[in-house]
Amino acid sequence: MVSWVRTVLGDVRPAALGVCDAHDHLFFSSPRLPGQELQHASAARAELAAFAAQGGNSVVQWTPYGLGRRAADLPPLSRETGVLVVAATGLHQAVHYDDxxxxxLRGRLAEVFVAELTEGIGTSGVRAGLIKVAGGFHALDAHARWTMRAAAEAHHATGAPIAVHLELGTGALDVLDLLCGESGVLPQRVILGHLNRSPDVVAQLQAAHTGCYLAFDGPSRAHHATDWRMPGALRALADAGYGDRLLLGGDTTTAAARSVSGGPGMPYLLRRVRPRLEAELGEETVEQILTRNPGAAFAVDWR
Structure with a gap:
């Protein structure tokens, strides 16, 4: 079986991803976050260039359906900066959409996901490389269950990985029960995001034991116990034998958070997070997390 990562410039072998920001956003726009949109191609280009200057080779954009993905802008940005970009289909929480x-989308959600994975997003011709859905705070509401079942259906049709926004890092085991237990998705095709926002190492170990991928993404926000606990959590997971299940990302969701606007942005992942983790885990483990793991997590034997 030959697996490929589906980028906006076409399918590539997993090793081509190199150093990967496994969860970030070049474009994002939600009515829930007025005035905080990521919508300017020039800023996205500058951010990718800044990431590349720190040694970054690829970025996985988790922006799903209806939230300003600007898919047609992604191929030229990738070509101009030399950074590979993976786009997403999927659906976020209900609060991000109008009625x-x-x-x-009722009655055709899985069909939309499959079309964007195999034919392209809108008229752009850009094919998505993953399905992004979202849970709620310590629970799965009816919207989350609807979107996750559709994601599972699209996965079974295409093989595409499913990436999950965990609200404040919670609900991981409920997500796995629905996707893997009820819907038959193999755990190694599931990527759980934002685990750093709920530093429950026991729950993280339970999730990792299933075989899914665990993404630690985004520097600290107010009232989030993230940066200072993340190295210890990653060490516990690596020591337990799950070093090959870990991913890192920047999750830049507002214009002010970009490095070109004075925030941490994508380069922070390599400029500050990487050396901090190397001191805790060693260079070899961090290299695995940033390079080999993303290639395995996002690679698909496309059907």
């Missing part, structure tokens, strides 16, 4: 959008 008309959600009503229009």
């Amino acid at each position: 008309e959008t959600l009503t229009g």
Whole structure:
């Protein structure tokens, strides 16, 4: 079996990803976050260039359906900066959409996901390389269950990995019960995001034991116990034999958070997070997390 990562410039072998920001956003726009949109191609280009200057080779954009992905802008940005980009299909939490959008997707959500994975996003011709969905705070509401079941259906049709926004890092085991237990998705095709926002090492170990991938993404926000606990959590997971299940990302979701606007942005992952983790885990383990693991997590035997 030959597996490929589906980028906006075409399918590549997993090793081509190199140093990968496994969860970030070049474009993002939600009515829930007015005035904080990521919508300027020039800023996205500058951010990718800054990431590349720190040694970055690829970025996985988790922006799903209806949230300003600007898919047509992604190929030229990738070519101009030399950074590979993976785009997403999927659906976020209900609060990010109006009722008309959600009503229009009833009865055809899995079909939309499959089309964006195999034919392209809108008229852009850019094919998505993953399915992004979202849970709630310590629970899965009806919207989350609907989107996750559709994601599982699309996965079974295409093989695409499913990446999950965990609200404040919670609900991982409920997500795995639905996707893997109920819907038959293999755990190694599931990527759980934002685990750093809920530093429950026991729950993280339980999730890792299933075989899924665990993404630690985004520098500290107010009231989030992230940066200072993340190295210890990653060490516990690596020491338990799950070093090959870990991913790192920047999760830049607002214009002010970009490095070109004075925030940490994508380069922070390599400029500050990487050396901090190397001191805790060793260079070899961090290299595995940033390079080999993303290639395995996002590679698919596309059907």
